[in-house]
Amino acid sequence: xxxxxxxxxxxxxxxxxxxxxxxxxxxxxxxxxxxxxxxxxxxxxxxxxxxxxxxxxxxxxxxxxxxxxxxxxxxxxxxxxxxxxxxxxxxxxxxxxxxxxxxxxxxxxxxxxxxxxxxxxxxxxxxxxxxxxxxxxxxxxxxxxxxxxxxxxxxxxxxxxxxxxxxxxxxxxxxxxxxxxxxxxxxxxxxxxxxxxxxxxxxxxxxxxxxxxxxxxxxxxxxxxxxxxxxxxxxxxxxxxxxxxxxxxxxxxxxxxxxxxxxxxxxxxxxxxxxxxxxxxxxxxxxxxxxxxxxxxxxxxxxxxxxxxxxxxxxxxxxxxxxxxxxxxxxxxxxxxxxxxxxxxxxxxxxxxxxxxxxxxxxxxxxxxxxxxxxxxxxxxxxxxxxxxxxxxxxxxxxxxxxxxxxxxxxxxxxxxxxxxxxxxxxxxxxxxxxxxxxxxxxxxxxxxxxxxxxxxxxxxxxxxxxxxxxxxxxxxxxxxxxxxxxxxxxxxxxxxxxxxxxxxx
Amino acid sequence: xxxxxxxxxxxxxxxxxxxxxxxxxxxxxxxxxxxxxxxxxxxxxxxxxxxxxxxxxxxxxxxxxxxxxxxxxxxxxxxxxxxxxxxxxxxxxxxxxxxxxxxxxxxxxxxxxxxxxxxxxxxxxxxxxxxxxxxxxxxxxxxxxxxxxxxxxxxxxxxxxxxxxxxxxxxxxxxxxxxxxxxxxxxxxxxxxxxxxxxxxxxxxxxxxxxxxxxxxxxxxxxxxxxx
Numbered sequence: 041x042x043x044x045x046x047x048x049x050x051x052x053x054x055x056x057x058x059x060x061x062x063x064x065x066x067x068x069x070x071x072x073x074x075x076x077x078x079x080x081x082x083x084x085x086x087x088x089x090x091x092x093x094x095x096x097x098x099x100x101x102x103x104x105x106x107x108x109x110x111x112x113x114x115x116x117x118x119x120x121x122x123x124x125x126x127x128x129x130x131x132x133x134x135x136x137x138x139x140x141x142x143x144x145x146x147x148x149x150x151x152x153x154x155x156x157x158x159x160x161x162x163x164x165x166x167x168x169x170x171x172x173x174x175x176x177x178x179x180x181x182x183x184x185x186x187x188x189x190x191x192x193x194x195x196x197x198x199x200x201x202x203x204x205x206x207x208x209x210x211x212x213x214x215x216x217x218x219x220x221x222x223x224x225x226x227x228x229x230x231x232x233x234x235x236x237x238x239x240x241x242x243x244x245x246x247x248x249x250x251x252x253x254x255x256x257x258x259x260x261x262x263x264x265x266x267x268x269x270x271x272x273x274x275x276x277x278x279x280x281x282x283x284x285x286x287x288x289x290x291x292x293x294x295x296x297x298x299x300x301x302x303x304x305x306x307x308x309x310x311x312x313x314x315x316x317x318x319x320x321x322x323x324x325x326x327x328x329x330x331x332x333x334x335x336x337x338x339x340x341x342x343x344x345x346x347x348x349x350x351x352x353x354x355x356x357x358x359x360x361x362x363x364x365x366x367x368x369x370x371x372x373x374x375x376x377x378x379x380x381x382x383x384x385x386x387x388x389x390x391x392x393x394x395x396x397x398x399x400x401x402x403x404x405x406x407x408x409x410x411x412x413x414x415x416x417x418x419x420x421x422x423x424x425x426x427x428x429x430x431x432x433x434x435x436x437x438x439x440x441x442x443x444x445x446x447x448x449x450x451x452x453x454x455x456x457x458x459x460x461x462x463x464x465x466x467x468x469x470x471x472x473x474x475x476x477x478x479x480x481x482x483x484x485x486x487x488x489x490x491x492x493x494x495x496x497x498x499x500x501x502x503x504x505x506x507x508x509x510x511x512x513x514x515x516x517x518x519x520x521x522x523x524x525x526x527x528x529x530x531x532x533x534x535x536x537x538x539x540x541x542x543x544x545x546x
Numbered sequence: 547x548x549x550x551x552x553x554x555x556x557x558x559x560x561x562x563x564x565x566x567x568x569x570x571x572x573x574x575x576x577x578x579x580x581x582x583x584x585x586x587x588x589x590x591x592x593x594x595x596x597x598x599x600x601x602x603x604x605x606x607x608x609x610x611x612x613x614x615x616x617x618x619x620x621x622x623x624x625x626x627x628x629x630x631x632x633x634x635x636x637x638x639x640x641x642x643x644x645x646x647x648x649x650x651x652x653x654x655x656x657x658x659x660x661x662x663x664x665x666x667x668x669x670x671x672x673x674x675x676x677x678x679x680x681x682x683x684x685x686x687x688x689x690x691x692x693x694x695x696x697x698x699x700x701x702x703x704x705x706x707x708x709x710x711x712x713x714x715x716x717x718x719x720x721x722x723x724x725x726x727x728x729x730x731x732x733x734x735x736x737x738x739x740x741x742x743x744x745x746x747x748x749x750x751x752x753x754x755x756x757x758x759x760x761x762x763x764x765x766x767x768x769x770x771x772x773x774x
Contacts, residue, residue: 227652445638453652
């Protein structure tokens with residue numbers, strides 16, 4: 041009987057094929073929407089694991105999450121290093137990882153951070169980052185870079201490769217920092233998260249490429265941002281008014297310079313930024329004092345800074361460079377229950393406008409936003425399935441009149457009306473089943489084709505996963521819908537064969 | 547055993563004002579061929595439907611192979627029909643997308659009785675029947691039915707009615723679409739095959755020129771005393 045139904049369908053293979061195609065497309069669409077949704081959620085959830093709080097310049101929590109964890113978009117204007125240190129000093133904070141963003145490497149986001157990132161970052165439910173080759177930043181210079189697995193594969197990078205980054209986040213960039221290349225120190229093992237498509241550079245290296253282009257705007261007294269420029273300035277001084285400088289210095293020492301030095305002593309003990317502020321004040325004031333300030337720098341301002349930080353706390357051993365501004369901080373807590381208290385403290389901090397984002401909450405918020413679109417897409421997919429079913433009913437019904445004779449013949453050779461009813465149901469079941477199979481094939485092919493694109497563009501990995509229970513349920517529902525829909529023509533046939541008997545005349 | 551025995555059959559189409567059939571007695575012996583003639587629309591096809599159990603008939607009026615057709619209901623009647631009766635219609639006897647040989651074998655797929663009686667190799671039996679009916683060419687046998695000529699199609703239908711040696715063959719004007727020469731040849735072949743198989747043949751037509759091929763002829767109008 042199945043063979044007979046299949047032969048009958050084969051006889052109408054063109055229309056049957058179209059029907060199967062319609063059902064197949066709807067199946068692919070329904071499952072595709074679900075897989076896209078699940079894939080997106082899994083990717084996001086995996087990427088954000090292990091981080092208790094993300095602190096970034098005040099902004100929308102979803103945007104902050106997208107930018108910092110996923111490398112999509114950006115955060116607001118940078119937060120100060122002060123705030124980072126303040127965070128790090130909080131008693132409830134176990135670790136804090138500074139994040140700098142805004143550059144790209146051939147379209148992939150570049151993250152400026154330090155070695156603690158690799159120590160604390162967790163993905164896919166608590167797994168630490170592992171190296172496929174090379175080393176992390178440790179022991180390397182400022183030009184060290186660690187690349188994600190996907191980037192390494194795509195561009196054939198290995199430790200030792202020299203890469204150049206560009207400003208901004210677009211794939212096509214005219215503003216390439218080719219004067220500040222990085223040398224790849226390590227390649228990360230594949231994680232299946234956004235990390236695969238990120239380039240990590242040191243904070244120092246990240247600042248260097250910007251320092252050079254921003255030379256005219258940057259604070260000439262900032263020793264950290266541009267050590268080389270600083271030296272240039274020095275040369276100028278030495279070639280030019282060096283003597284005068286020294287003279288002036290002597291004068292100061294003899295005269296009212298004590299006050300100035302006192303001030304400097306304070307700065308060394310305190311904070312580098314306050315130090316700069318103080319310098320600005322000096323510049324605004326007296327030229328001699330300004331030179332004096334230079335002397336201080338020559339004497340080893342940078343060293344002072346380091347010393348000062350060394351005094352701060354033992355936890356920040358990894359921070360051997362202090363950028364002026366950073367974009368975000370990943371925070372891990374000693375006790376997760378203190379997360380709300382810290383969040384409040386961050387939000388209420390007056391000096392910097394900051395937001396503290398709980399990744400899980402931001403994710404939930406994101407799903408709230410995308411939920412409407414998801415529902416709309418799902419509705420569309422099921423509407424296409426409905427259209428496919430209607431198409432099948434139309435196809436089966438439209439051929440009934442021309443097949444009346446066929447049914448009469450079957451009855452004359454002993455087929456009962458119930459068997460003819462069954463024939464129609466089996467035809468519908470075959471069409472639906474073929475549609476399901478075609479849909480799965482289409483979905484697999486589509487996944488295969490789009491997976492590299494999705495993962496390159498959005499870090500979204502669909503994978504050729506086996507069916508989940510929900511997918512099987514969807515397939516089952518579609519199959520049952522097909523059977524149900526077939527009852528419409530089947531009942532008609534049943535009535536028709538009873539009424540026609542064997543004597544249909546054409 | 548009588549392949550067919552009709553006694554005091556009265557049948558009226560639902561909603562009709564007069565009885566369509568009022569037949570006192572009609573019976574066929576095994577291997578006997580009967581030519582039933584009469585004008586179109588006089589109820590011949592209704593009689594065949596009644597015998598085939600397609601319309602509801604009163605109990606005891608029609609017996610096919612000694613079994614009361616009126617006492618069998620629903621799907622059992624369809625199975626009963628295929629077990630004992632082979633049918634040939636005017637035109638369009640075949641499932642167009644099945645091959646000739648598959649069409650011939652259809653009764654064997656729906657009736658175990660017919661399959662058993664078709665022998666150890668039903669397909670071989672079908673081929674033999676086809677070749678006896680003048681369709682010996684194997685390429686014809688495997689052709690889809692709708693690619694055969696009308697004459698060939700009717701012979702395939704005859705082979706299908708004959709396969710598995712049913713007790714009775716009902717033929718409803720099977721020659722009406724054929725030309726004169728083909729008509730005579732077809733009827734001749736059919737009658738001979740039925741006689742060989744011991745199958746009774748009830749052949750209905752308005753064309754009295756065919757009467758000479760049969761054991762006996764009956765005027766339907768005379769038989770159907772009170773009918774329309």
